Amino acid sequence: MEHDIDLSGYSIRTDLAVEAHELARQHNESDIPGVWLQADDSEPGIMVTRLHVQTEEAGKKLGKLPGRYLTIEVPKLRNNDTSVEEQVIRRFAVEFGGFLKELGITEEHKALVVGLGNWNVTPDALGPMVVENLLVTRHLYQIAPETVGDGYRPVSALSPGVLGITGIETSEIVFGVVEKSKPDFVICVDALASRALHRVNTTIQISDTGIHPGSGVGNKRKAIDQETLGIPVIAIGVPTVVFASTIVNDAITYLLGHFGQSMAESNRAFNRLSMSTLPERKEPYTEEDLPDMESRKTFMGLVGSLPEEEKRQLIHEVLRPLGQDLIVTPKEVDDFIEGVSNVVATGLNRSLHRAVDEENSAAYTH
Amino acid sequence: MEHDIDLSGYSIRTDLAVEAHELARQHNESDIPGVWLQADDSEPGIMVTRLHVQTEEAGKKLGKLPGRYLTIEVPKLRNNDTSVEEQVIRRFAVEFGGFLKELGITEEHKALVVGLGNWNVTPDALGPMVVENLLVTRHLYQIAPETVGDGYRPVSALSPGVLGITGIETSEIVFGVVEKSKPDFVICVDALASRALHRVNTTIQISDTGIHPGSGVGNKRKAIDQETLGIPVIAIGVPTVVFASTIVNDAITYLLGHFGQSMAESNRAFNRLSMSTLPERKEPYTEEDLPDMESRKTFMGLVGSLPEEEKRQLIHEVLRPLGQDLIVTPKEVDDFIEGVSNVVATGLNRSLHRAVDEENSAAYTH
């Protein structure tokens, strides 16, 4: 979770493709060409969305790289209910297994799981916590291959730490370790930022686009993806934080929507009122006959559809006392991260090793 | 931090007396009788506010019990800068020492420090973390009084845990321990909720009103105060969380203020427009001549001064997807709590023991 993009513009900020798509739809009011989307709510309590960004152009519209995005949303995941967790583990394992298959990754391919993020910052510790609970086997294949039963694959794991702790770009560490340990594919686990508080700790996103911290000049070398590593890179992310600015943005958007509706009615009332004050004549007045339309438009525009620039300014003003880039997380973050990292780790253990199933998977996590 | 009050009404929620006073002032637009307030910004970077709620009536207006409230605000406390921390420790020790003196507590009086809150929930762990860093001496006076040098007093400390972990009301535990260990006064340390994100982890409140979780029927027995314990109870609190609803409320309030201003202008424009449509006559029309004032008022009311009920409804709608009582904390909560608990513990060690000073106080904390 390294949010080094420019926040000064309060561009709406999300790491989730489904949210980016929702936002793009709001502004385009029609389907976006080059985006394929399938929602599956066949299992009660779980919504799985498959979203393929098929063209560069579609990617630009969404602010997301072309590729496959699979999202599992489970509102009840936040309740710390072990039976819900077991349900999500099961589904995650199935979906992740299918995702690997679509990428041509077989049971023999060797995996390296990279736990991104900072273990000292609870909402950023998802990656390292998942790594702690993985069933790691690569060394067994090297030291005592005869002891490894059927149904396992070589899996290694690494929590490289963050730039402030290591002084080294995460990508440099991963490049070095991949060169030496030679996995066939990489799985990166990271905490994300959502734009909606209700998605925090309830949503898991799987994508084949890798990790792309920041977007500025010179950031190319920071990317951890198929292009830079030469092997498939699958990213697993869970939103654990939101920008305070998105809460404010939501509130303002909602309020403007609310006023917009009221304004439509009020406008008609205003026009009726205006017309009633005009000198009587035979044909009824229409709105066309009303004078000074410009001033009325200005007035309406003021409330009904605040210009983007002015909206940013408003958010800026509201957030000024907070520090502009404040990121918040639910108070119960410790429990949430523990629960969701257990879900991801156990799900990965089952997906990556055929021999790990519902019966025995608890033995591999803490 | 037990927020069991009714949130359904989105009444503005704060544990800080200075915030309650600000809010009350906003609604009253004049000084509130029975409230004495003194702000001291003589030390750069630190604002100390002394607020006395002198009457029951004033207390009701503020939603705070009568008593003394001392607030230390240091915006830079969030920067994890050790020199700022040392400055705040110094000031806290001085102010807390003065507070004790005003209550008639002398160097011989025995203290029990109670660390309220849940050590498993980082933003709620302030109390237990302060207790871990206290210089505890009571047992030395009991076991080997000759080993205790001059300049110390008997200090004991307890982290009773929260109801969900113990099954016992915190107050019951404290009553039992006070009866057996017989301190002369009690200091309760607790994490608070602020209504403003910018006060989170930048503000320390000291009060002589004790601890009063909730406010419903039957909660009398939960209070930890001079009335229930028979000895002075001083509460030290630091806001570590805000309700998401207060962020939304702030945004909406700000937006309404913004629209309110625009509306004043728009209203005049509207009236000029309306007047211009009236049949010409010799004396100029005034606003009094305009018809249908009622409809205009409705229209204005809609935007300029949203009725409280409608405002609540709006906040409710915005927050519906979040769960209504979501409480958030800055992402960097781990660092903040560590820093501020060190400030409070070190400050208390210096205030409570004359022999502990700037030179040696680090030796007593971790």
Added chain:
Amino acid sequence: MEHDIDLSGYSIRTDLAVEAHELARQHNESDIPGVWLQADDSEPGIMVTRLHVQTEEAGKKLGKLPGRYLTIEVPKLRNNDTSVEEQVIRRFAVEFGGFLKELGITEEHKALVVGLGNWNVTPDALGPMVVENLLVTRHLYQIAPETVGDGYRPVSALSPGVLGITGIETSEIVFGVVEKSKPDFVICVDALASRALHRVNTTIQISDTGIHPGSGVGNKRKAIDQETLGIPVIAIGVPTVVFASTIVNDAITYLLGHFGQSMAESNRAFNRLSMSTLPERKEPYTEEDLPDMESRKTFMGLVGSLPEEEKRQLIHEVLRPLGQDLIVTPKEVDDFIEGVSNVVATGLNRSLHRAVDEENSAAYTH
């Protein structure tokens, strides 16, 4: 775990009744009157020993208070194997349930579980860690009794902390909390010291004698037992440390035993040698004819059966560079404590609440 007894004499130190009994047997070479003992190894891998100290006199011989002691020994518990853990949980729940029944404690009786020890010292953190994983229900009976299903009982829990952190005797805190919260019986969980490294983290002791820290003058008030509390007090203990001196003692004892055997042979050789040097005569010499028996005895005594005082002196010399009262724990202490505290907490949850069983008990622990 407060080992404040006098160690200067290197009296053999153990918190386990079975060890005390073993030692007493070694010195008495016959059954000790007033001790009833039954060993049950019917379940593979688990040894359950029931030991009743039936008289004051027997108690003095063992250095243990009269009462019932039940010990569960599982050498494989140290392997961090979840299937072994589940087996021990099952057995512990059965044995503890039986223990309660023998004391006349029924399903309706209200329990308070006290987690003794210091959460900052890993091998001493057993009690607090058990408390963290208990299913606590007392508050539900108070706040919303209608929500508590059948098959539960009111359970509360407390980790009072240690004297160095609180400045208050643990017993004072427990007395205060028992008076206010009025349980029908108390369960104290504590880490113990064993005299044998192989019992560390492999043994669980249950007794009805309560907790008796230290043994010096004035320690009466520190006891937490039926006499001081007026209700049954059951102690659950797991040895997590040994005194380094017991390892040295073991080594020396073993060596002396080894030499003792050799000495018997050597002694005979020595005598044969001595006799062969005597002037020839008709009747064969016997050992009776040998001169200077005293010097030979002295010589034998030197090695074969070192006087207790000299043995202490030896241990003292060996340990001098270590600090005399060094207490050690296996390097893997973090894992061990986590595993065994999960066993005790889950076992307690099943014993205390009929509604908690193998299926659902995982949901209550972390």
Added chain:
Amino acid sequence: MEHDIDLSGYSIRTDLAVEAHELARQHNESDIPGVWLQADDSEPGIMVTRLHVQTEEAGKKLGKLPGRYLTIEVPKLRNNDTSVEEQVIRRFAVEFGGFLKELGITEEHKALVVGLGNWNVTPDALGPMVVENLLVTRHLYQIAPETVGDGYRPVSALSPGVLGITGIETSEIVFGVVEKSKPDFVICVDALASRALHRVNTTIQISDTGIHPGSGVGNKRKAIDQETLGIPVIAIGVPTVVFASTIVNDAITYLLGHFGQSMAESNRAFNRLSMSTLPERKEPYTEEDLPDMESRKTFMGLVGSLPEEEKRQLIHEVLRPLGQDLIVTPKEVDDFIEGVSNVVATGLNRSLHRAVDEENSAAYTH
């Protein structure tokens, strides 16, 4: 701390060169050629030993690689006394600075600090804990070199984790990261095993020989040293554990020494006794005249100087119930590791950055 050497032989096991030298001296009874040693106790409470293993042959005798070993011993370091810690930090910084200079490392050279060991096993967490408290600057030189003041150097840091967590040899990770991040020298921090409990957490060893886990076939590639990395590798180690077998070994050795002395006297008495039984004659008997010397030697040998093989067998027997390779650590391990990792981290910060001194170094550690 990866102790994968063969313990079945109970060869005496130590990671400390000073201990290896002591042992070699015991067996050789004279100076070992090729070993240069200088002890410096000029500062009260601190013993600094410089030991150079100058030849391969000397290395074999000690079981240590040729190179420089600097040992700082501070018995009081275990007392958790902050003034002692500050004293050791100061001395460590001076000695480490000198050590760098001797290796030709200047203020401009870029450092990578590697924290070896397992953060989940407290006595093995020294390396990772030191890394957490380092002042890391390499990224600042890359991102914003103009912000880095004078008196700093580029420092990066990494905690690679252990084989069981990552599935990748530590050395492979370090090789990869060194290739990508290109430091000029590497500092490895690791927890060690001592053969003497009194050195645990009181001793810091600095050496220029790097890290050499194990010694078996195929372990070459695991070494992290100048030969494998091509740049200087400095190892910093603190003993945090001992093998239980060394405690037993110490006890037995002490006991044998004790008996040996007594035996000398007893032997003389025995001879006098034997001679007194011989038929009288003019010249006094001498010991030469005594018959059956062989049997007496056997008898003496039995006790006075136990053959190595038999000694091993004894240790084996004593330890059988413990598991043969049990490693122990003082009960207070959590505090010790926190204290000593603070000493090493703060000392490194001062050594590596000229601009960090006694005044400001606390600001960089937690």
